Amino acid sequence: MKPHENLDPLVIAGKPYRSRLLIGTGKYKDFAETRAAVEASGAEIVTVAIRRTNIGQDPKQPSLLEFLPPSKYTLLPNTAGCYTADDAVRTLRLARELLDGHELVKLEVLGDPKSLYPNIVDTLAAAKTLVKEGFKVMVYTSDDPIIARQLEEAGCVAVMPLASLIGSGMGILNPWNLGIIIEQAKVPVLVDAGVGTASDAAIAMELGCDGVLMNTAVAAAKNPMLMASAMKLAVEAGRAAFLAGRMPRKLYSAAPSSPTAGLITPSPKP
Amino acid sequence: MISVTINGERRQLEAPLNCTELLARLDLAGKRVALERNGEIVPRSQFAVERLAEGDRLEIVVAVGGG
Numbered sequence: 001m002k003p004h005e006n007l008d009p010l011v012i013a014g015k016p017y018r019s020r021l022l023i024g025t026g027k028y029k030d031f032a033e034t035r036a037a038v039e040a041s042g043a044e045i046v047t048v049a050i051r052r053t054n055i056g057q058d059p060k061q062p063s064l065l066e067f068l069p070p071s072k073y074t075l076l077p078n079t080a081g082c083y084t085a086d087d088a089v090r091t092l093r094l095a096r097e098l099l100d101g102h103e104l105v106k107l108e109v110l111g112d113p114k115s116l117y118p119n120i121v122d123t124l125a126a127a128k129t130l131v132k133e134g135f136k137v138m139v140y141t142s143d144d145p146i147i148a149r150q151l152e153e154a155g156c157v158a159v160m161p162l163a164s165l166i167g168s169g170m171g172i173l174n175p176w177n178l179g180i181i182i183e184q185a186k187v188p189v190l191v192d193a194g195v196g197t198a199s200d201a202a203i204a205m206e207l208g209c210d211g212v213l214m215n216t217a218v219a220a221a222k223n224p225m226l227m228a229s230a231m232k233l234a235v236e237a238g239r240a241a242f243l244a245g246r247m248p249r250k251l252y253s254a255a256p257s258s259p260t261a262g263l264i265t266p267s268p269k270p
Numbered sequence: 271m272i273s274v275t276i277n278g279e280r281r282q283l284e285a286p287l288n289c290t291e292l293l294a295r296l297d298l299a300g301k302r303v304a305l306e307r308n309g310e311i312v313p314r315s316q317f318a319v320e321r322l323a324e325g326d327r328l329e330i331v332v333a334v335g336g337g
Binding site for chain 2: 024025026027028031034047048049050051052053055056059063064065075077078080090091093094095097098099166213214215216219
């Protein structure tokens with residue numbers, strides 16, 4: 001029995017989710033592999049990108065949404081590749097129309113094509129516009145606690161700081177900043193970007209993150225399905241460990257786990 | 271004939287035509303797409319009535335894999 005799975009939902013914009021793992025759908029070999037990885041991950045929220053349709057392509061070519069139907073998954077359209085607030089807002093207006101009025105979105109405004117580091121000024125401006133237009137905005141941001149707070153004050157429904165740069169797989173580089181963001185936030189905090197392997201996801205959850213969003217860590221694994229399932233377990237384990245409350249760190253143990261009395265030879269003096 | 275820009279590409283189209291007819295001509299009839307005309311969303315309910323005009327800039331988008 002895993003009580004935390006049912007009694008401890010992730011609530012975003014008032015809606016509960018069983019899974020705290022959110023999965024991106026980019027960089028897979030094909031749609032079948034995308035679906036298999038998403039299924040193995042147990043994710044209920046999956047991100048999608050919005051792009052110009054390929055005019056002139058075979059009309060029978062399958063579409064992503066046939067493999068990940070909106071009736072089964074909560075699709076989270078993103079603004080990946082947008083470098084201005086205007087482009088991000090336009091993209092999400094199109095996404096809302098595309099997904100029949102769907103309001104939950106992932107906002108990211110990038111500042112630099114090499115690092116993919118977020119442009120915070122435009123992110124904040126876009127967030128304000130989107131919130132005014134009724135979007136429920138999950139926002140990708142740096143791990144700056146002040147910006148995270150301002151994004152929350154702007155009305156974002158979740159704050160999603162990077163653990164390290166998008167696609168880097170470098171893991172959690174600044175747990176202390178994440179800790180401050182988590183401590184102050186009243187909306188869910190999800191680590192978005194930088195997770196490389198299962199232990200990174202577990203650490204994020206042990207820090208008290210409400211969830212983890214990842215793409216490359218799964219898609220770029222040699223076996224994406226196996227990594228997706230590892231990530232599922234890691235997020236569950238990390239969450240359970242966080243809820244359980246870890247023991248304090250001590251340089252020395254003054255209390256061994258086994259009885260000190262009844263030894264056949266006495267312990268040496270410290 | 272009118273000249274419009276679709277997804278960044280200039281095209282000559284027989285006019286008059288509305289958005290539904292445009293999508294049919296592009297082999298996109300029945301596909302889940304969203305349409306922006308000159309920076310404004312065209313709701314699906316308006317596809318059959320919204321007529322294209324000379325110089326229109328159109329964006330036609332779909333959902334694709336992304337993180």
